[in-house]
Amino acid sequence: MSFFNTHDVEQMKKLAELIRVLNTTGHNPATSGNYSLRSTTSPEYAIVSESGVDKSRFDMDHFLPVFFKTREIHELFQRPGRKSSDETDIHLAIYESTNAGCVLHSHKVEALLFANLFPRANYATIEGLELLKGLKGIKTHETKVEIPLFENTQDITLLADRIRPVLGASTSANERTYALILRGHGIYVWGDTVEDAKRHLEVFDYLFQYQLEMRRYAWPS
């Protein structure tokens, strides 16, 4: 019998497979990137990817339950030298301030370049494009999606403290958030399920490319 319930096992299988695929398309250079699920086995922990694993070999055994309260790995999963992603705190902060069920963190270069189009801003925006309908709950291209932007830092606890109120405020205003970008670092994208998060990442990949190509050809935006 598995430690995790069947729903979590199913989502972990899907996420492990997705991680291996994303690894082949520029999302995780040099073991970067990290991934997680909200556990339905227990509300006390999230299921977070192990640190330092080559994403081309990522499998079910590389997921670790990490408690929200203590930030510790569940005792049954502790091994010498084993730790969850260095950015675990950011994943937990996203679960604490949104309804996300799955969080993907990619280092793909287009997200960084896209954020550079909004210097000194707290939010990047995308509006008026059909593919925005790929984001859950959006039914028309006549909408504007905001992506919070944060300065990068190696103090992940501080970063998580900055992220929580921004995402929490969006939720209370009844506006969904789908992603955030750390400048010069990468993007976090989330959804209710692995499938939703994957689709949202694909939507942003496409929209970022579109915005960057627009500038490349110097068309008015």
Ligand SMILES: [Zn+2]
């Ligand atoms: Zn990162």
